[in-house]
Amino acid sequence: MWDAIIITPFINVLMFIYQYLGQNFGIAVILFTLVIRLITHPLMVKQIKGSQAMQELQQDKRWLDLQAKYKNEKDKLQQEQAKLIQELGVNPFSSCLPTLIQFPIIIGLYQAIIAASGNGPMELLKLTKHIYPWLLDVSNLIPLNNQFLWMDLTQPERLFIPGLSFGIPVLTIIVVITSFLQTKLSMPPNSNSKDQSARVNSMMSIYMPLLMGWISFSLASGLALYFVASNLIGILQYGLIGRLYWENIFPNRKKPAVVKK
Amino acid sequence: MKRTLFLALILVTAALLLSACTGTGVTTSWPGLTVSDGTAYISNGTVVRAVDYKNGIERWSFPAEPKNTQFFYAAPAVTKELLVVGDYTNVLHAVSPDTGVEQWTFAQAKRRWIGSATILEDSLLAANTDGNLYHLDLRGNILWTAPLEQQVWTHPLVHGETVILAGLDKTIFGLDLATGGELWRLNTDGAVVSTPLMVENMLYIGTFAKDLEAWDIQTGKQVWKATLDGIVWATPLLVGDTLYIGDQTGAVYAVSAKDGRFEKIGSVESPIVASPVLVNERIVIVAENGSITAFNANGTSAWSTTVKGSLYTTPVFDGENLLVAVKDGEFLLVVLDADGKVVRPFAPAK
Numbered sequence: 256m257w258d259a260i261i262i263t264p265f266i267n268v269l270m271f272i273y274q275y276l277g278q279n280f281g282i283a284v285i286l287f288t289l290v291i292r293l294i295t296h297p298l299m300v301k302q303i304k305g306s307q308a309m310q311e312l313q314q315d316k317r318w319l320d321l322q323a324k325y326k327n328e329k330d331k332l333q334q335e336q337a338k339l340i341q342e343l344g345v346n347p348f349s350s351c352l353p354t355l356i357q358f359p360i361i362i363g364l365y366q367a368i369i370a371a372s373g374n375g376p377m378e379l380l381k382l383t384k385h386i387y388p389w390l391l392d393v394s395n396l397i398p399l400n401n402q403f404l405w406m407d408l409t410q411p412e413r414l415f416i417p418g419l420s421f422g423i424p425v426l427t428i429i430v431v432i433t434s435f436l437q438t439k440l441s442m443p444p445n446s447n448s449k450d451q452s453a454r455v456n457s458m459m460s461i462y463m464p465l466l467m468g469w470i471s472f473s474l475a476s477g478l479a480l481y482f483v484a485s486n487l488i489g490i491l492q493y494g495l496i497g498r499l500y501w502e503n504i505f506p507n508r509k510k511p512a513v514v515k516k
Numbered sequence: 517m518k519r520t521l522f523l524a525l526i527l528v529t530a531a532l533l534l535s536a537c538t539g540t541g542v543t544t545s546w547p548g549l550t551v552s553d554g555t556a557y558i559s560n561g562t563v564v565r566a567v568d569y570k571n572g573i574e575r576w577s578f579p580a581e582p583k584n585t586q587f588f589y590a591a592p593a594v595t596k597e598l599l600v601v602g603d604y605t606n607v608l609h610a611v612s613p614d615t616g617v618e619q620w621t622f623a624q625a626k627r628r629w630i631g632s633a634t635i636l637e638d639s640l641l642a643a644n645t646d647g648n649l650y651h652l653d654l655r656g657n658i659l660w661t662a663p664l665e666q667q668v669w670t671h672p673l674v675h676g677e678t679v680i681l682a683g684l685d686k687t688i689f690g691l692d693l694a695t696g697g698e699l700w701r702l703n704t705d706g707a708v709v710s711t712p713l714m715v716e717n718m719l720y721i722g723t724f725a726k727d728l729e730a731w732d733i734q735t736g737k738q739v740w741k742a743t744l745d746g747i748v749w750a751t752p753l754l755v756g757d758t759l760y761i762g763d764q765t766g767a768v769y770a771v772s773a774k775d776g777r778f779e780k781i782g783s784v785e786s787p788i789v790a791s792p793v794l795v796n797e798r799i800v801i802v803a804e805n806g807s808i809t810a811f812n813a814n815g816t817s818a819w820s821t822t823v824k825g826s827l828y829t830t831p832v833f834d835g836e837n838l839l840v841a842v843k844d845g846e847f848l849l850v851v852l853d854a855d856g857k858v859v860r861p862f863a864p865a866k
Contacts (some may be wrong), residue, residue, distance in 0.1 A: 288594065375630060376589075376606075376709065377545040377670065378830075383724075383747060383764065393747060394725035397707040398667060398684040 266385045267369035268400045288484040302490025368477035412476035426479045430471040433486035435465035439503045441493045520641040546828035547841040548591030559588035576616030593633040602629020620656040632671040633642045643668035662696035670711040682708040712752045722748030740776030750791040760799045762788030781815030790830040802827035
């Protein structure tokens with residue numbers, strides 16, 4: 256079921272892009288990422304609205320009053336907060352659900368990248384079985400061009416410089432930086448530093464990039480390339496809808512003056 | 517605090533899920549099989565085994581202490597003095613075929629070894645997926661390296677003073693055995709993952725373009741091309757003037773070696789990746805579904821049997837026994853008689 260719904264369609268889309276746009280696997284991964292981000296754009300907008308609604312709720316007088324009233328009764332507090340959430344029609348999961356939905360996409364994409372790499376006889380046999388014969392001709396696909404810049408996309412990336420005995424995980428570093436930037440720039444600033452959600456968001460802005468970095472360091476660089484492309488496109492998307500919070504990166508940055516006509 | 521812990525749990529679960537579901541950590545392919553003097557040498561997973569198949573006894577396994585990151589799937593190349601096998605950590609090992617003790621290693625290749633080596637009188641040839649053909653002496657020292665700029669999954673053929681090698685990128689190379697210099701090349705219509713069949717000056721090649729192609733290496737011209745139903749993975753078998761081959765749709769063909777005219781003589785309903793083998797004038801085909809089918813030369817079925825597991829490795833017939841290596845089966849090696857009856861299965865000790 257997983258193969259039929261996720262892996263096989265992903266592989267065919269990847270291979271379709273590969274065959275008709277550049278015959279390069281790295282370019283195919285980047286363009287595929289763009290397609291995925293465009294398709295999930297409505298989810299992303301919903302996520303932003305959900306986050307904003309949660310944040311406004313947490314600044315609401317009624318919410319703050321509940322926290323003060325039941326500060327020593329955790330269970331009662333949660334009960335009353337849940338009532339208020341329901342009363343106001345806020346969905347507490349709408350801020351994180353889109354992120355969670357991305358996980359099967361990431362897993363599916365990674366499996367598609369490994370399957371599509373055709374890195375050995377068994378992988379190649381499996382790949383040929385995934386290809387829709389009415390869409391693609393295998394003879395035009397094999398062998399796949401897995402080289403992108405200095406990287407073999409089927410292997411973990413390392414840049415070897417003469418004189419150094421070890422490879423530098425350049426792409427991993429880029430993944431960590433772009434993940435951090437995307438997380439920070441997309442997070443609405445919270446002036447209440449004691450707010451638990453602010454603390455959680457702060458933790459996420461460190462743990463998520465590290466998690467992505469660890470994955471990029473360990474696994475095939477095709478996935479790391481997806482992360483970089485996804486992060487950069489994500490930052491662009493947030494920028495286009497006016498939701499980039501540069502003050503999270505540059506706290507002393509002056510907001511542009513609003514000129515009144 | 518609870519929410520923090522919950523989020524941390526989500527992240528750890530996500531990391532584990534990603535690692536588990538991405539299929540990394542375990543590399544797999546089908547076994548490599550070579551038979552010599554009553555011993556079957558099988559590369560499978562983390563070990564190479566020498567099995568006395570007449571008695572069903574494992575003589576040795578290499579390495580003595582397997583590592584779970586080192587995989588062997590290339591069929592070993594064997595002579596009386598030397599067994600050479602490459603692994604997926606880019607190392608070529610030379611081992612005593614009698615004891616399994618390592619003699620030397622060659623670790624200068626940059627990628628995994630998929631094809632087998634070819635051992636000559638005083639040297640050996642081995643092509644790596646890093647795009648190089650390495651010519652080594654029998655102590656593992658480089659004599660020359662020929663850059664081919666494409667992956668090679670096949671073993672080299674030697675025809676006189678010419679090394680013939682099929683590359684993955686639709687190219688057959690003819691190289692000078694003395695220097696490694698390129699003498700000629702042929703461009704096929706599809707990727708080639710099996711060693712061509714060489715008969716006098718003719719090369720017969722199966723490709724991913726669903727073709728069986730015939731080339732005359734003296735003129736450098738394609739003589740004919742037979743387009744079949746499915747991808748051709750394997751080396752064809754020549755019996756008299758007829759080539760026999762299976763394709764990935766499971767169809768089995770008899771193809772005229774003279775002009776490429778072909779007819780479908782049967783189907784095993786499952787992908788065929790291995791080459792056919794001749795067993796007492798019958799053509800034996802093994803397939804992914806575990807079926808072993810013998811065809812008479814006129815195309816009628818002689819016998820058929822099935823083993824548990826998948827069959828991708830070309831079987832070997834020693835004149836009396838048919839040896840079949842199995843992937844993911846109850847047994848690693850199954851020995852049959854010439855009529856398809858299982859004589860002796862072998863499973864490694866756990």
